[in-house]
Amino acid sequence: MKEEIKKIIEKAITKLQAEKVFVNFDLPEILVETPKDNTHGDYSTNIAMVLSKILQKNPNEIANLIREKIGEIKDNGKIEVVGGFINFYLSKEYLQKQIAEILKQKEKFGNLKFGKNKKINVEFISANPTGPLTLGNGRGGFGGDVLANVFIKAGYKVTKEYYINDTGNQIKVLGHSVLKDVEAVYKGEYIEELNKKVKGKTVEDVGEKASKIILEKMIKPSVKKMGIKFDVWFSEKSLYQKKEVDKVILELEKNNFTYKSENAVWFKSINIGDDKDRVLIRTDGIKTYFASDLAYLKNKFERGFDQLFFFLGADHHGYLARLKAGAFALDYDKEKINTVVMQMVRLFENGKEVKMSKRAGTYVTIDELIDEVGLDVARFFFLSRTPDTQFNFDLNLAKEKSDNNPVFKVQYAYARIFSILKKTKNQKLNIKNFSLLKESAEINLIKQIIKLPEIIRNTAQDYQTQRLPQYALDLAENFHSFMKDVKLFRLTKI
RNA sequence: GCUCCCGUAGUUCAAUGGAUAGAAUAGAAUCCUUCUAAGAUUUAGAUGUAGGUUCGAUUCCUACCGGGAGCACCA
Secondary structure (H helix, E strand, C coil), X not given: CHHHHHHHHHHHHHHHHHCCCCCCCCCCCCCEECCCCHHHXXXXXXXXXXXXXXXXXXXXXXXXXXXXXXXXXXXXXXXXXXXXXXXXXXXXXXXXXXXXXXXXXHHHCCCCCCCCCCEEEEECCXXXXXXXXXXXXXXXXXXXXXXXXHHHHCCCEEEEEEEECCCCHHHHHHHHHHHCCCCCCCCCHHHHHHHHHCCCCCHHHHHHHHHHHHHHHHHHHHHHHCCCCCCEEEEHHHHHHCCHHHXXXXXXXXXXXXXXXXXXXXXXXXXXXXXXXXXXXXXXXXXXXXXXXXXXXXXXXXXXXXXXXXXXXXXHCCHHHHHHHHHHHCCCCHHHEEEEEEXXXXXXXXXXXXXXECXXXXXXXXXXXXXXXXXXXXXXXXXXXXXXXXXXXXHHHHHHHHHHCHHHHHHHHHHHHHHHHXXXXXXXXXXXXXXXXXXXXXXHXXXXXXXXXXXXXXXXXXXXXXXXXXXXXXHHHHHHHHHHHCCCCCCCCC
């Protein structure tokens, strides 16, 4: 609808130019928006204000000229000019038709062609297999999952991917921790259990075995519990086994992006977007995580993705520059790399901050949270705020609040809808006459429902996933109002 | 010192450069006691400070104040 309005306005302006009412100018982009206040119409454009400078005319005058040229549009109730805005109102007939259309489309309603079937890789969580998933992973997990789902709905081909750092220093550290020797770092009950269970010849061996158990018995079940399904679990170790790390270092050498200094091999990234050079092979011969990250990046590009998304914690925000430099040096398009940086989740207890640390063993796991408040509450809780702002999490408050949490309003609406569907299951309903949908509660509900495609589109563009819980809440509220005002079964005895 | 994020009702959060800054929750008032719940309506209450750009700034720019994160041959 928005697009149609844009075209209509464009046509009107072009006509006015042809008639020499307007001078010729390059048409600026026409913004059609949904006003916050619905008395200002269902759609609205500020084009007249934008043009007032170019045309040296009063916005209201311009708006009226355009309004006249537009004439009447089918499906439109009325078009009004107010204070320079041109406001469009949808007619009841148009709205009623939308319901018929939705019933035809069923769950395909809201599917867009926006993504043009482009391939997107969304990597999220990717927590090291050295301990359980915590609240911070909850934020990245739900956020990544939902954004990936939005992309799917918007018409992209999406791969949800988890990168497992199953080799290297962290694994060695885990080994020490499980053996409880002097170099032990990680603490917690699970370490105690692994200490009893895992035996191995070397520290690395112990670490690797332990990390496999953590991945299979802790992380994967947590992910499942979160309602997330990954398409690919990608192992870092496999990159070494297939010599992809060596290959990528060779390629950088060939492209003249490496040098040796103090017996270490460096990636010359300082002049291509990064603020310093990065080590690829340390003096002791060990390749850094960044080296395998580049191999992984190359691997993703080779799989033919059009866009790569990384969900990063704020503590990794500097990572983007490094990755882009890597892509550039490897002759890939660095613009295909996108990151969503999630600010930190800080844990509070009784108003005081508790530093979360896997190493110190002070953290709240995502399992604990879900057990405590339920999956819906947890998901809704994390998703309802923008990734840009830090998240102060008070478990006591979350528990307390769960009784009057907005999510229950949404669940209640779902329950009521389900109940209606159950009641009508055995009745043969012949739904044809949509013109009966004319009460204001009905009209408002329809207007809310048909916002979905726009929500999907906007979110696919700006990644602000908090829009979705908000939409669900608005929809639930409209539905409750509707249930209050319209007695669905008033003619049948229940 | 440099880089990034954030300062909005009592609280938790919204607001593609637009119209009277929206919700939720807590507060006040009224209704409902249910088509399975925790439902509906009304009401009061906020943009850190100082400039700038703009017809118009919560949004963009600058400075300052405050909170957080990062600046390793760790990830």
